[in-house]
Amino acid sequence: MTNIEKGTRGEKIAKKLLSENGIDFRDNSMGIGPDFFVKNGPIIDAKYASKRIVTSKYKEKVHKNVIWSFNFHHHGKVQDVDFFFCILEIDRETLRYFIIPQSLTPRATLSISENQLEQGTYNRYENNFSQIKEWSNQPVNLKKERGNGMKKIINGLRYDTSNAIEVGSYDHGCYPGSGDFSHWSATLYKTPRSGRFFLHGKGGGMTRFAEHYADGMRGGGEKIQPMENDEALEWAEQYLDADCIEEHFSDLIKEA
Incomplete structure (x- = not known):
């Protein structure tokens, strides 16, 4: 300071x-x-x-x-x-x-x-x-x-970061002594037409974004993961500010 x-x-x-x-x-x-x-x-x-x-x-x-x-x-x-x-x-x-x-x-x-x-x-x-x-x-x-964005089709639905609505981002950092294996950063998005939530993130071998290889090893990766509304709200409550939650989940909050 x-x-x-x-x-x-x-x-x-x-x-x-x-x-x-x-x-x-x-x-x-x-x-x-x-x-x-x-x-x-x-x-x-x-x-x-x-x-x-x-x-x-x-x-x-x-x-x-x-x-x-x-x-x-x-x-x-x-x-x-x-x-x-x-x-x-x-x-x-x-x-x-x-x-x-x-x-x-x-x-x-x-x-x-x-x-x-x-x-x-x-x-x-x-x-x-x-x-x-x-x-x-x-x-x-x-x-x-x-x-560079990322686009993926999952179960017949297209998820594309280049035209999606950003809800919020979070950078996790690393656990002490773990190098970059536990580091991850992710952005929660909402599709512009249907309003479906999905997570786009990058992370090391100890994270949810890790790649799994045939020999059983894990390495850093990048993924798009679709989320149900309640799952997206739970993620937002853990990592995003209250104003972001209020803006994008107002319907869910009123129903709770």
């Missing part, structure tokens, strides 16, 4: 911290498009959010949640960048910084809740400037993966 003056812009904060961490970049924060182009490295866009309190009513109880919301779109499309430098204003004196890969935010928005901060959901991305430096050394060109 860092003390700041009220009114400091996100682009200026990100520019200062990138320079302090020895990252060589071209500054485009006053131009059109992404804010920073790292030399022989990733493209970064800075985002700043103040906290807001959202309330919802569920099972006769009023719930209050503190969240920070970020919009990653430009003219309706997700920006073609590699990292979002997300700056959270905790209070008038304190900021926290999270450098989040674009691959974890396939849609146009991200909400980080106070509960997620307390649980350490995004700990691996806080002040993680090393991942920017390591990006250029990746054996696979990550830019080729940007914008």
